[in-house]
Amino acid sequence: MKLTVEGLNSHYGPAHILFDIGFDVGEGEVVALLGRNGAGKSTTFRSIVGLVAQRSGRIMFEGKDVSAKPTHEIVRDGLGYVPEERRIFTDLTVEENLEVGRQPKRPNAPHWTREKLFALFPNLGEMKNRPGGRMSGGEQQMLTIARTLMGNPSLVLLDEPSEGLSPKIVEQMVDAILTMKKEGVSIVVSEQNLHFARLISDRAYIIERGRICFGGTMAELDARPDIRDAHLSL
Amino acid sequence: MAFYVVQFLTGLASAASLFLVASGLSIIFGVTRIVNFAHGAFYMIGAYIAFTLTERFSGAFGFWGGVVVAALAVALIGVLVEMVLLRRIYHAPELFQLLGTFGLTLMVEDLVVLIWGPDDLVGRRAPGFKGAVDFFGQNIPSYDLFLIVLGPVVLGILWLLFQRTRWGVLVRAATQDRDMVAALGVNQKWLFTSVFAVGVFLAALGGALQIPRDAVHHAMDLRIIVEVFVVVVIGGLGSIVGAFVAAVLVSELNAFGILIFPKISIILVFLVMAVVLIVRPWGLFGKPEAAARKTPGLTVNPWRPLTSNERLAALAALVVAAMLPLFAGNYALTVGSEIAIFVIFAVSLHFLMSVGGLASFGHAAYFGLGAYGVAFLAKMAGLPMIVCLLLGPLLGCMGAAVFGFFAVQLSGVYFAMLTLAFAQIVWSIAFQWVGVTGGDNGILGIWPEKWAASPSHFYWLALGVAALVTIALRIAVFSPFGYALRATRDSVLRSEAVGINAKRIQWTAFVIAGTTAGIGGALFAYLKGSVFPDNLGISLSVDALVMVLLGGVETVSGAVIGAIVYKALNIWLVSQTDLSKLVLGGFIVLIVVVFPKGIVGMLEILAQRRRKSSPPGSSLLAKPIESAE
Numbered sequence: 011m012k013l014t015v016e017g018l019n020s021h022y023g024p025a026h027i028l029f030d031i032g033f034d035v036g037e038g039e040v041v042a043l044l045g046r047n048g049a050g051k052s053t054t055f056r057s058i059v060g061l062v063a064q065r066s067g068r069i070m071f072e073g074k075d076v077s078a079k080p081t082h083e084i085v086r087d088g089l090g091y092v093p094e095e096r097r098i099f100t101d102l103t104v105e106e107n108l109e110v111g112r113q114p115k116r117p118n119a120p121h122w123t124r125e126k127l128f129a130l131f132p133n134l135g136e137m138k139n140r141p142g143g144r145m146s147g148g149e150q151q152m153l154t155i156a157r158t159l160m161g162n163p164s165l166v167l168l169d170e171p172s173e174g175l176s177p178k179i180v181e182q183m184v185d186a187i188l189t190m191k192k193e194g195v196s197i198v199v200s201e202q203n204l205h206f207a208r209l210i211s212d213r214a215y216i217i218e219r220g221r222i223c224f225g226g227t228m229a230e231l232d233a234r235p236d237i238r239d240a241h242l243s244l
Numbered sequence: 245m246a247f248y249v250v251q252f253l254t255g256l257a258s259a260a261s262l263f264l265v266a267s268g269l270s271i272i273f274g275v276t277r278i279v280n281f282a283h284g285a286f287y288m289i290g291a292y293i294a295f296t297l298t299e300r301f302s303g304a305f306g307f308w309g310g311v312v313v314a315a316l317a318v319a320l321i322g323v324l325v326e327m328v329l330l331r332r333i334y335h336a337p338e339l340f341q342l343l344g345t346f347g348l349t350l351m352v353e354d355l356v357v358l359i360w361g362p363d364d365l366v367g368r369r370a371p372g373f374k375g376a377v378d379f380f381g382q383n384i385p386s387y388d389l390f391l392i393v394l395g396p397v398v399l400g401i402l403w404l405l406f407q408r409t410r411w412g413v414l415v416r417a418a419t420q421d422r423d424m425v426a427a428l429g430v431n432q433k434w435l436f437t438s439v440f441a442v443g444v445f446l447a448a449l450g451g452a453l454q455i456p457r458d459a460v461h462h463a464m465d466l467r468i469i470v471e472v473f474v475v476v477v478i479g480g481l482g483s484i485v486g487a488f489v490a491a492v493l494v495s496e497l498n499a500f501g502i503l504i505f506p507k508i509s510i511i512l513v514f515l516v517m518a519v520v521l522i523v524r525p526w527g528l529f530g531k532p533e534a535a536a537r538k539t540p541g542l543t544v545n546p547w548r549p550l551t552s553n554e555r556l557a558a559l560a561a562l563v564v565a566a567m568l569p570l571f572a573g574n575y576a577l578t579v580g581s582e583i584a585i586f587v588i589f590a591v592s593l594h595f596l597m598s599v600g601g602l603a604s605f606g607h608a609a610y611f612g613l614g615a616y617g618v619a620f621l622a623k624m625a626g627l628p629m630i631v632c633l634l635l636g637p638l639l640g641c642m643g644a645a646v647f648g649f650f651a652v653q654l655s656g657v658y659f660a661m662l663t664l665a666f667a668q669i670v671w672s673i674a675f676q677w678v679g680v681t682g683g684d685n686g687i688l689g690i691w692p693e694k695w696a697a698s699p700s701h702f703y704w705l706a707l708g709v710a711a712l713v714t715i716a717l718r719i720a721v722f723s724p725f726g727y728a729l730r731a732t733r734d735s736v737l738r739s740e741a742v743g744i745n746a747k748r749i750q751w752t753a754f755v756i757a758g759t760t761a762g763i764g765g766a767l768f769a770y771l772k773g774s775v776f777p778d779n780l781g782i783s784l785s786v787d788a789l790v791m792v793l794l795g796g797v798e799t800v801s802g803a804v805i806g807a808i809v810y811k812a813l814n815i816w817l818v819s820q821t822d823l824s825k826l827v828l829g830g831f832i833v834l835i836v837v838v839f840p841k842g843i844v845g846m847l848e849i850l851a852q853r854r855r856k857s858s859p860p861g862s863s864l865l866a867k868p869i870e871s872a873e
Contacts, residue, residue: 059427061423061426061427080426081423081426081427082426082427082429082430082431082432083431085426085427085428085429086429091427093424093427097421097424099416099417099420099421099424100420101416101419101420102413102416102417102420106413106416106417107417109410109413110413110414110417110425110428110430111428111429112410113428113429157428158428161428161429
């Protein structure tokens with residue numbers, strides 16, 4: 011397994027947010043984490059990369075337990091994270107944003123260069139020197155993914171990549187994710203949009219109120235419309 | 245004409261060091277969000293070490309090498325400080341960071357005296373820049389010309405460093421979003437350490453380069469830090485270009501201010517700063533900050549008025565205190581009076597900073613103004629004591645009304661820096677305007693009238709006023725005004741949304757706190773029989789902060805306990821050791837790092853634990869709520 015999460019519990023202050031979350035991701039697989047707003051998708055991702063201080067549980071990445079490591083070490087091990095809010099450095103240019111994400115080559119992961127990323131996201135190549143603050147939402151979404159890929163991750167946590175994007179940009183996003191998969195990057199993508207998830211994912215988990223309540227292939231999910239209707243808004 | 249040109253060039257030369265120190269402060273703040281009060285101390289150590297090295301090693305290489313090595317050595321000290329102290333307080337509220345680094349400054353002041361002695365040290369001239377250049381009959385030291393060139397060169401180097409290197413890109417990214425930088429695999433710890441090292445290097449270089457111009461002495465840290473605070477408030481914290489422009493502006497204002505107001509040259513800088521703050525509160529080149537972290541806010545315990553039992557206990561304590569003259573001697577009574585006066589001072593600051601969320605670093609200004617008010621009325625107008633005591637604090641009130649108006653336009657660290665700068669301005673006026681204030685000699689012979697002259701009578705007077713003031717401010721905390729003030733503290737936006745005029749409420753609180761401090765100062769003048777500029781000085785302002793902190797920032801009346809414990813400790817300490825600043829500084833650092841909740845705060849936690857274990861029902865209320873962020 012590429013990534014195995016077991017018994018993950020997280021708290022914000024006195025509030026218990028995640029309850030015994032567990033899921034796994036195979037080598038080169040694309041797994042969707044589906045759930046409504048506030049179900050705990052983002053908190054799951056933030057907990058995995060160590061951005062939530064109060065968390066417990068086991069997070070095995072490439073066979074090693076990374077749950078005790080600080081964020082930057084987890085990321086340097088090859089576990090990339092793309093936040094939902096995008097968090098572009100607005101004062102920095104596109105090229106400088108990419109530079110912040112740059113990490114050395116990794117033997118077991120595809121190597122991304124600026125040129126390769128500009129080929130994947132042609133819009134970015136046309137605005138290398140534009141400050142991040144003067145880009146559209148879709149362009150920022152591309153930049154935040156490209157920035158994480160500059161770290162040559164072997165697995166990426168993609169938090170709601172289709173949120174708030176126009177249908178045309180969503181199409182580009184699907185192509186980009188499929189290209190990443192083809193290159194060999196394992197991906198966990200959190201989504202509210204089942205149609206989008208179906209286009210890219212091999213398997214899916216459903217999270218509701220901080221608990222995993224379904225896990226299986228996309229076909230298995232389609233066979234259970236009751237679960238789909240109870241936990242996802244379509 | 246030539247004279248004015250020379251004056252202008254002198255100003256430019258002074259700007260160089262100021263710019264180096266201010267840019268270092270700005271860079272550190274940008275990434276770590278810490279306003280490094282110890283920056284002046286690093287500047288001073290840089291000057292001292294450079295002095296020693298340039299004396300030891302002769303020749304041009306000895307001098308320039310000494311300057312650079314001194315700056316590098318201080319940067320190394322800075323790295324140690326960052327790793328040992330700052331890493332522990334990055335997540336603390338900004339007040340604790342300011343105080344912690346101030347404690348460090350105090351320690352350094354005693355250490356340099358211990359190592360280099362108390363006398364001014366006059367350093368070597370710079371080899372190659374010993375002479376002067378003739379300019380239409382006026383002399384310009386060639387070293388000044390060197391400094392004039394150096395400023396823009398350093399600005400250029402910094403620009404290249406931040407725009408053209410990976411380190412610079414990372415620093416700029418971290419300035420905007422530290423967590424995201426970590427989430428891209430960058431080790432924040434070392435990024436912070438390296439930024440701190442660069443900032444300290446610049447400060448120390450600024451200090452080292454001053455030795456051919458100025459004597460090295462152990463008070464140069466406070467003088468530069470106040471100027472630097474003024475520079476970053478004008479230029480905008482976090483902007484290097486802003487630091488450069490403002491450093492030039494402030495230096496020129498100083499250079500020409502002397503010609504216009506020879507007695508009180510600092511007035512001109514103040515006027516310009518006031519204008520900038522009204523037009524652009526975040527500085528000429530700064531950016532409006534998002535709402536800063538709240539000053540108190542480790543946890544928020546719901547405040548409540550005292551229960552009747554607690555009221556009885558407080559009354560009993562007051563009665564016991566009032567019986568002190570029955571068994572204590574005159575010295576103990578004088579100490580008792582002084583402690584009572586400092587209780588007034590501490591509760592006034594507590595009102596501003598815990599209730600209002602406005603941590604003033606220059607509260608002594610209003611204490612001292614009250615004292616000077618009494619001195620003017622008693623000595624010049626010859627008014628009776630009662631009238632002086634009633635009218636004297638009005639000077640504190642007026643000072644607070646003027647400065648408070650500007651100060652409440654800002655919040656957080658800007659507020660702290662601005663109040664400090666204001667206090668220093670008042671101090672400079674008291675110090676420079678010898679004709680009116682007596683300057684350093686102060687105003688002597690302000691003695692109480694017969695009815696209050698004996699130590700026991702004066703003690704009862706001070707104790708009674710302290711009790712009244714404490715009660716009055718407590719009532720204010722639980723009055724509608726207090727609710728409104730606390731609302732502006734917790735969220736300015738939300739309080740304005742329910743119709744509270746936040747700025748006016750805060751301004752009123754500032755004036756109340758300033759007037760109350762003035763009452764303390766008025767009594768203090770009679771207790772000591774004299775007033776001096778030190779009554780408005782920074783160290784007194786910090787004493788008040790430490791008292792509030794020691795008692796517990798988040799408590800309603802911890803300041804009373806904090807004032808009693810701290811003042812007693814302080815008086816005892818000064819009688820025991822010459823290194824009181826070293827001990828005191830270490831003490832402050834210790835409180836900040838180990839006991840951030842203070843004495844009363846700790847007691848409350850203990851009481852809560854006990855309460856929590858007996859009735860399990862109210863656990864939700866007893867649990868500390870994390871500050872919402």
